[in-house]
Amino acid sequence: MYNTPILRHIVIQLCHFCLKVSGWKLKGEPPKAPKYVLIAVPHTSNWDFPIALAIAFVYRFDMHWMGKDSLFKGWRGPIMRWMGGIPIIRSSSNNVVVQTIDAFKTSDRLVIAVPPEGTRSKVDKWKTGFYYIALSANVPIALAFLDYTNKTGGFLSFIQPVMLKKTLLQCAPVMPEFQENMLINAMWNNL
Numbered sequence: 177m178y179n180t181p182i183l184r185h186i187v188i189q190l191c192h193f194c195l196k197v198s199g200w201k202l203k204g205e206p207p208k209a210p211k212y213v214l215i216a217v218p219h220t221s222n223w224d225f226p227i228a229l230a231i232a233f234v235y236r237f238d239m240h241w242m243g244k245d246s247l248f249k250g251w252r253g254p255i256m257r258w259m260g261g262i263p264i265i266r267s268s269s270n271n272v273v274v275q276t277i278d279a280f281k282t283s284d285r286l287v288i289a290v291p292p293e294g295t296r297s298k299v300d301k302w303k304t305g306f307y308y309i310a311l312s313a314n315v316p317i318a319l320a321f322l323d324y325t326n327k328t329g330g331f332l333s334f335i336q337p338v339m340l341k342k343t344l345l346q347c348a349p350v351m352p353e354f355q356e357n358m359l360i361n362a363m364w365n366n367l
Contacts, residue, residue, distance in 0.1 A: 180258075191230035200227065204331035206237045206287075207318050211280055212334070213310040214239065214289040214318045224322055228289070229259060231329050241289040242272070262288070273305045273312075280313035289320070311337040 195202075216228055225243075232239040240260040248256050248263040256263075264272055280286055288309075292302040310317045319332040 188233050188236065191233040195227075195230050195234060199327045200231075201326075201328045202231060202234065202330050203328050206235050206331055207316070207334045209316060209334070210285040211283065211313075211315045212287055212318050213306050213313075213315060214287055214320055215292050215306050216289050216320045216322070217292060221324075224291075227322055227329060228320070232260075232289075237287065238285070239287050239289050273308050276305075276309045277313045280309070280315055287318075307337055 216224070225241075229239075238260065240262055242262050242264045243256065245263040245265045248261060253263075276288060279288075290306040290309075292304075292306050306317070309315075316334055316336055318334050320330065321332055322329045
C-alpha cells in the first residue's frame, strides 16, 4: 500500500499537510520490529480511521488493518485493500485469529492494526483476538492512540503480550472524540 512509487510521496505530503492544518501533532515513533500487532485505542469515532491512516503514512510504515466487510463493497474494495484493509465478516466466526496467526508465521514483515473494542460504540469489555494473535504468533503488541482533547496521535508502548495489563494503565490520560464510549476501567477484565 505505502510502496506505490509516485503516489506514495504525494499521499505522504498530503497527509502531513492535512494533519498540520487540522492541528494534529505526532508523539512517539512506530516500533522498528518487522512484525507486531498494533492496538489502536480508543476507537470511538469515524474520524479515527482517516486520522490513523494519515499518521501511518506520515510515519512511513506499512500497516494493515481489519475492517467490517461492508467497507469493502463495490468500488471501495480495491481502494480499501490498497490502503491495507483486511475485510472481516463480523456476523460469523471465521477463525480470523487463526488466519492472522498463520499470516504472521508466514510473513517476514507484518503490522496489523486492531481496535480492541471491535466497534465505535460503547462496550463493556475488549475483544481479545488481538491478544491471542500476539501471544500465539509470538509477536509483540504496540499501543497506539488518538487523543482528541490535545489533538495528538502516536505510540505509547511496545510490549510483549504478557505485560499488556500493566501497560494499559498508560491509556488513562488519552481522550477520544466521544469520551462516553471509551472503556478504561474494564479494558482488561477478559484477558
